[in-house]
Amino acid sequence: MTEITMIEAIRQAMDEELGRDERVFIIGEDVGVRGGVFRATQGLFEKYGEDRVIDSPLAELTIVGVGIGAAVYGKRPICEIQFADFIYPAFNQIVSEAAKMYYRSNGQWSVPMVIRAPYGGGIGGGLYHSQSVEAFFTQVPGLKVVIPSNPYDAKGLLKSAVRDPNPVLFFEPKKGYRLIKGEVPEDDQEYTVPIGPAKVTRPGQDLTVFAYGMMHHYALQAAETVASEGIDVEVVDLRTLYPVDRETILESVRKTSKALIVHEDNLTGGYGAEIAATIAEWGFMNLDAPVRRLAGPDVPAVPFSHPMQEWFMINPDKIAVAIRDLAAF
């Protein structure tokens, strides 16, 4: 296996799925000749042609709405939303249509499609190129919501998402696109990562940090930092946010008795609330401390200017502070 970046893993997943299944096509803004603004589709237009890698009009509703139509027809669209911040024009199509089509037709019509979108801050993107949007979708039955944290999972989960007969929202931590590298199998049809299970990525005894995406990467760094201080942290990468893998979460809490949930999305009503509620409802008797959440502050979005951006963003140091607090409880 060779070591590649997140973005290359995502590109490889699409390349292999386009090659494996002729029903698969990509549609999005600048995905064609430009190869995507983040280069996620680089070379795919040249390799598969304009019918398989389609430059959409500058209209997110079109990308998703047309994708749904193509999916019910029998295609396997991969829809790219250029930034997660731009997904809202398509919200109606995702929530009213893609999520409900199978249920509302009593199983007559399924929508096998993937909606990819880069999310997250810390990249100087300001209010509208930094948002985390997962919480809008993790309470919508009919959708699956996936956020990978490393190249291996990104490629394997994206391949699973393309093969899944349901609409899958696939949010990619864009700060990690080139920062996070890892070993990934290439040209291996058998290699996928299943949608659903969370994963214990670092076993530990003293407390558990639950995280996903970029925050999972930082959680591992923070765990490493505090290890030298004698705090043995378990880290769980949630990976699939919806449906929730409650069993892995509760199993970890049974073991460590303390839980810290980290996400960069706003605190209130964020995804961490669901994890905290899960632990409170089914893991209360195992707890030695209140469940803690470390999340983005409740301001509308990530500001542009560097000092304000850093004030907003969760980083390994902030996670380490929260770990020490919880460990000392």
Add this chain to the structure above:
Amino acid sequence: MPLSREQKKEMFWMMLLSRRLDERAWVLHRQGKIAFHISGIGQEAAQVGAVYAIEKGKDWLVPYYRDLAMVIAMGMSPSEFVRSLMGKAQEPTSGARQMPSHFSLHHAKVLSHSAPVATQSPHASGIGLGIKLDGGDEVVLTTIGEGSTSQGEWYEAVNFAAIHSLPVVFLVENNRYAISVPQEKQMAVSSAADKACGLGLPGIEVDGTDMFEVYDAVAEAVANARQGKGPSVIEAKMYRLTPHSSDDDDRSYRTREEVEEFKKQDPLIMMKNQFIEQGLMTEEEYNNLEDKAKKMVDEAVEEATKAPYPKGADAATPVYAEEVKND
């Protein structure tokens, strides 16, 4: 392709049957036997004319909630419709999950649609894209009310179909009202067809009370689409003869005189007169059709009344299609 005498009579029958079924739904509502009805009365000529221009079983229909006559013509039985009115199990559109008249018939390529208007239009373009990518010669017919053409979703759908020259026919059923809001408060153009030119397409305007005028226009659009000549926008003008739904009271926004005036242009009566004048049908044949429709609607109500309700817990599924197979 000119319609045969038999086809024309069949089309009239579809109009008549769906009208009598629709009227019965209003009666059932007034009797307290159903909770809700949304009507297509006054729109049957356009609906039947349009749907006979596509090939059943081959082409796609992406309808909206007033298209009872279309969906009956595509193969939904009166009994199935009444089951959906009553929220009964084995109702074919949604297993009684959706409100009535939110149609779907998978076997006839009639796609499920929702209540937020215009959401269906991009789906039609997406199906058209699939057909084009596969090099097929199927066509998609999709419908919408004139008020719903105010939605961005409709513009985006037509725009995408126009860019890629997709085989989609966008039919606007202009019944002059979106609940209470008249056409002049929806658009500054006199016809939704005029909107097509801004998207690079010719717009065609037809009399929606004339089944054969609608048929001719849609048939030409379908032929063009099949030959790869791209999409069309057709507006058929008509009048919604009933309130918006069983929960609406149209006396609050339009006069009785206006409604009475338009009842003189009721497409069912006008088509009946035309059929008799042109010798396509005798009065006796018409009376027989009325008897047949009444009998079918009576039977449909009887059957549907006896049909079981779903169990509450049936609502738990199906949320997700079968799990992924890594083939």
